[in-house]
Amino acid sequence: MTDIFSLRDDTPVSELPVSIEEFLGGNATAVRIEVGEDTRQLLPYLDRIALVEVSFPAFTDGRGYSAARILREAGYNAELRAQGDVLLDQIRYMHRCGFDSFAPEKPLKADQVDAVLKRFDAVYQSSMDGQNPVWNLRHGG
Amino acid sequence: MYKYDQYDQSIVDARVAEFRDQVERRLAGEITEDQFKPLRLQNGLYLQLHAYMLRVAIPYGTLNSKQMKMLAHIARKYDRDYGHFTTRQNIQYNWIQLDQTPDLLEELASVEMHAIQTSGNCIRNISSDQYAGAAADEVADPRPWAELLRQWSTFHPEFAHLPRKFKFAVIASEEDRAAMRLHDIGIQLVHNDAGELGARFFVGGGMGRTPMIGPMVRDFVPADDLVSYAEACLRVYNRYGRRDNKYKARIKILVHELGKDEYTRQVEEEFKHIKTLNLDPPKAELERITTFFQDPDYDLSASDDLDLSDPDFAVWVNQNVKAHKQTGYAIANISLKPIGGIPGDASSAQIDVMADLAKDYSFDELRVTHAQNIVLPHVKKSDLYALWQKLDEAELATPNLDLISDMIACPGLDYCSLANARSIPVAQKIATRFADVGKQKELGELKLKISGCINACGHHHAGHIGILGVDRKGVENYQLSLGGSGAEDVSLAKITGPGFDEDGIVDAVEKATNVYLEQREGDERFVDTYRRVGMAPFKEALYD
Incomplete structure (x- = not known):
């Protein structure tokens, strides 16, 4: 199994995530979203989910970013994992969209991830990482 | 004009550092070309036929003289002494070395410029009206x-x-x-x-x-x-x-x-x-x-009179100068389409001249247009003659705005790895065929646009006359289309029929303009006549 790189304080969920279909018909608490699947199907069940794993079959396929945002916007606050073609240079965008754990096909180096996440100390837009955008900072917000 | 505060500057500076790190990792072999490609693309760096091409963002086409000077400096230091202004109101450099790009971006950042998101599958540079803030017909800037x-x-x-x-x-x-x-x-x-x-x-x-x-x-x-x-x-x-x-x-x-x-x-x-x-x-x-886009400090007593006794000046004013919202001021268009030149190209020396003229005559402001020209948006009418003389000295006073030789053309097969055909030689041949300004003025507003492949970077679908270069069994072939417009009368051009070879397309354009001259009524433009009479008479002239 791939190493999990987590930015969370708790231990990564070890349960193997099931498909949305299986999740909807059973009691699993870990679920996997493939690209093209409608994340909003999960919204009624967020209370019972401990892990959502979002698939990135290719780093150029950005659907997973919207999937993550939709979950966080709905109040989901358990583990949100990006799995697949997860590369250093996309980590910051993923983190800003709400991902807090990563299962990359090729291992990430902790110090490099740390550097990437710290590189920009200002952001232009609100997202799911809680960073206050400059348009608020400029006006005392 | 917008000015960066510490946040804007820190974001652009951080981007330069990030790209420097990405280039280092690429050069060290830590990331593959496939992984590097989207990173460099989101920073405006393309791999073209002969070298890397860097596209620098000019947000909504507005820049000041210091920034324009930097563009000249970059052309001199990192490229072959020229730059190419694009339909996205940006500038491209065609001969860039990958290992030099971080330094180049750092120099750009020093004048509040960048190449962020000028390519790649992301939100690109935002474009706008080149007359913004100067046009009388806008509801706001x-x-x-x-x-x-x-x-x-x-x-x-x-x-x-x-x-x-x-x-x-x-x-x-x-x-x-x-x-x-x-x-x-x-x-x-x-x-x-x-x-x-x-x-x-x-x-x-x-x-x-x-x-x-x-x-x-x-x-x-x-x-x-x-x-x-x-x-x-x-x-x-x-x-x-x-x-x-x-x-x-x-x-x-x-x-x-x-x-x-x-x-x-x-x-x-x-x-x-x-x-x-x-x-x-x-x-x-x-x-x-x-608040950054307030009107400049106009001289409210500036005279609206203009001495047009120099006939060459009068021709330029008549064609390239547009009405300004402020009495006593005008909008001056600088054509980057000299007859026989490469549409949108300017030498470092010319870019410097335009920067100086903006400082002296246009409240330090320039615009890049999607038609690949430059605008000095706020020129006092009493300064126009001096401005024109200096433009003329720098070979920047071609009086052809919106005429047939004011063409949009993509870089085509001379530079681009996607192209099927060359655009630049076709543009040059057509401009040379219609070199006489009198002949061009007789044809009036005529927007001719040339793309070297189906991706349409040269906007051929939106041309009153559009030309599309295709590859037909290894030979460059050019399809002619008519009736497009990118303006408020927006429409898509229709193909006339079979394509032509390089010389044939020049003849075909001339035939189409002859049909217009025969058929036009009143002060119809080419596109108006086409819309009224339809394709038939043009087809007849082109193919019979």
Whole structure:
């Protein structure tokens, strides 16, 4: 199994995530979203989910970013994992969209991830990482 | 003009550091070319036929003389002493060394410039009306809205890997000088019945291999909802835009396949949700940005008189100078289309001259137009003669704005790895055929646009006369089309019939213009006559 790189304080969920279909018909608490699947199907069940794993079959396929945002916007606050073609240079965008754990096909180096996440100390837009955008900072917000 | 504060500067500086790190990792072999490609692309760096090409962003086409000087400096130091102004109101350099790009970007950052998101499948440089702030017909200056969108879209985490590239244009006049409806999102600022300023959204326009005119999806988005509404438009596209075929991945295909009504319904539903998240900037932010775009300090007693006794000056004024909203001032267009030249190219020396002239005569401001020309937006009429003389000395006074030789042409097969045919030699031959200004003026406004492949970077679908270069069994062949427009009378050009070889297309253009001269009524433009008489007489002249 791939190493999990987590930015969370708790231990990564070890349960193997099931498909949305299986999740909807059973009691699993870990679920996997493939690209093209409608994340909003999960919204009624967020209370019972401990892990959502979002698939990135290719780093150029950005659907997973919207999937993550939709979950966080709905109040989901358990583990949100990006799995697949997860590369250093996309980590910051993923983190800003709400991902807090990563299962990359090729291992990430902790110090490099740390550097990437710290590189920009200002952001232009609100997202799911809680960073206050400059348009608020400029006006005392 | 907008000025960076410490936040803007820190973001651009951090980007330079990030790109330096990415280039180092690439040169060290830590990342593959496939992994590096989207990174360099989101920084405007393409691998072309002969070298790397770097595209530098000029947000909404506005820049000051210091920035223009930097563009000349970069051409001299990192390139072959020239730059190419593009239809996205940007500049491209064709001969860049990869290992030098971090230093180049650092120099750009020192004058508040960058190459962020000038390529790649993300939100690109926001374009606008080159006469913004100077035109009498605008309801407001569109650039504060464009700047707000620039900031919002810069490193937007959700929309960094869209199905395909995404282009915004923002205008604020009924007259469309920015091909607004041929953008992924076109915004026209309008007032509502209550007198408030808001944005009319057109979504799903574009050129490329499947040209579409963007339909209106909302007639009024208030300033307070601008960001939320744009987020909704983009999210529906990011989730449902096609990713199985890059030729069907632009938002125009999604809007077309869903239908405007269904796309709009999904956007409105998403918007209703997003609006609850409190993502929009505080009101004060658009107000803050707007303060940077106040009118310059006009001389209110400037005379409106103009001495046109020098006939060459009069020809230039008549063609290249446009009315300004302020009495005593004018908008001066600098054509980058000398007869026989490469459309949009300027030497370092010429870029320096234009920078100096902007400083001396135009409140330190220049604009780049989507037709690949430069504008000095605020010139006192009494300075026009001196300005013209200096332009003339620098071979920048070609009096051909909107005439047949003021062509848009893509770089074509001379530079571009996607092209099927050369554009530049065709542009040069046509310009030479119509070199006589009298002959051009007789033809009046005639927008000729040339693309070297189906991707349509040369806007041929929007040309009164459009030319598309294709590869026919290994031989360059040129298709002629007629009747397009990127202006407020937006329309898509139609192909006349079989294509022509390089010399044949020049003859074909001349034949088409002859049909116009025979058929025109009153003060009809070429495109008006075409619309009235239809394709038949043109076909007859071209193929019989």
